[in-house]
Amino acid sequence: MPQVATTAHTRPWPTSTPPALLIAVVDLHPLAWSLLSNLRPVPSSPGGPEKEKAPIAPLTLAEFATNLMVFLNAHLASRWGNEVAVYSATAGKAVLLYPQPDEEPSRLRPNFYRPFQLLDTRFQEQLKAVFSAEQQRLEEADGKGLNDPPALVSALTKALCYISRRRPPETHPTGMAIADEGKSSNPELPESRILVLNATPGGAEDAAALNGKTAKASGGSGGQRGYVGLMNCVFAAQKAKIPIDVLTLPPESTKTAPPIFLQQAAHLTGGIYWRWNGRGGILQYLHSLYLPPHSLRKRPFTQPPQDAVDFRAVCFCHQDVVDIGFVCSVCLSIFCQPKPVCQMCKTKFPRSAWATLKELAANVEPIPLPNTVVAPRQRRERPPTNGASTLNGPPPGTEVIEIL
Numbered sequence: 001m002p003q004v005a006t007t008a009h010t011r012p013w014p015t016s017t018p019p020a021l022l023i024a025v026v027d028l029h030p031l032a033w034s035l036l037s038n039l040r041p042v043p044s045s046p047g048g049p050e051k052e053k054a055p056i057a058p059l060t061l062a063e064f065a066t067n068l069m070v071f072l073n074a075h076l077a078s079r080w081g082n083e084v085a086v087y088s089a090t091a092g093k094a095v096l097l098y099p100q101p102d103e104e105p106s107r108l109r110p111n112f113y114r115p116f117q118l119l120d121t122r123f124q125e126q127l128k129a130v131f132s133a134e135q136q137r138l139e140e141a142d143g144k145g146l147n148d149p150p151a152l153v154s155a156l157t158k159a160l161c162y163i164s165r166r167r168p169p170e171t172h173p174t175g176m177a178i179a180d181e182g183k184s185s186n187p188e189l190p191e192s193r194i195l196v197l198n199a200t201p202g203g204a205e206d207a208a209a210l211n212g213k214t215a216k217a218s219g220g221s222g223g224q225r226g227y228v229g230l231m232n233c234v235f236a237a238q239k240a241k242i243p244i245d246v247l248t249l250p251p252e253s254t255k256t257a258p259p260i261f262l263q264q265a266a267h268l269t270g271g272i273y274w275r276w277n278g279r280g281g282i283l284q285y286l287h288s289l290y291l292p293p294h295s296l297r298k299r300p301f302t303q304p305p306q307d308a309v310d311f312r313a314v315c316f317c318h319q320d321v322v323d324i325g326f327v328c329s330v331c332l333s334i335f336c337q338p339k340p341v342c343q344m345c346k347t348k349f350p351r352s353a354w355a356t357l358k359e360l361a362a363n364v365e366p367i368p369l370p371n372t373v374v375a376p377r378q379r380r381e382r383p384p385t386n387g388a389s390t391l392n393g394p395p396p397g398t399e400v401i402e403i404l
Helices: 030-036 061-078 114-140 152-166 207-211 227-239 260-269 282-290 351-363
Strands: 020-027 083-090 093-098 191-198 244-248 273-275
Touching (some): 020 152, 061 083, 061 282, 227 260, 244 260
């Protein structure tokens, strides 16, 4: 039997991947899930073309938790050595759901994969404990604090610390530790990534928010007050080569804006951002988009087309999302209007520049954003022929795989 010759040019993706650590940050805000569990179908437009689409159906937390457990179990089963950690983000608080220090279940089941049993039992127990605590706070504190945004920034910070503790430092051949730049000589070093499952909408989409220069509540998921902390987490994940994937659940039928800061986090760290359409298929979205590791997403798999990224920021004076901002040259604070004195570092600006800055603030128009980003066209790669003619095809006995 002739040997099949394969080269690096005919198979550009790796033959094996290292173990992967997946940290899921789940938004469990009660008000957000109350909105998702009461989704209403969109009325069909009169006279429009009939399209066969699945109807918009409500999504309950119990159904979503079941799909999430199936997805996490699929991640554990895809490769030996894969690990999972789950953080919950409620109103003003982030809690580690899995793993717990006392991982051993009270009763081991025979003929049952042990990681599956640990994940299923502990995840369900901690999920019930979180909602018992929320119910107790609702009864004792009379709902005080439930209007606070979900603590996604706190959960992301804990997730990054968890990855930092689990990631061993790289060592030089001389024995000295070196900085981790995302590239490791150890092929078994775990490949870490974070998946944010957002349930909090970004805010109402009205004419004032879309056409004006400021939008009061379009940040989403912690919004304006957690902007600085979220950006710090994003820059830390970007330097550590940790992708942040985002799946936002409130569909467009709710007339709410997407969480632009989470969209920026996915774009800057090389993750995948996707918005659910409200027509079911949560498990299919999780498996097809977020199950492959980051090293296999471009080859042999492909990423879905991403929406245009909204790079607006938050002003430090009114906590508004602004299209045009004025940045302090000393501390880089952002303001929606020119200030004679910086409110953060107390730097005084020259009076001669006030008139020019106010004129620019009054005349600048917001920049419209496209719906999607056009993917760059990739060139077709062909295997080397080793001097043979390309008219007769590759030499016999060679495995040829074309990447379109």
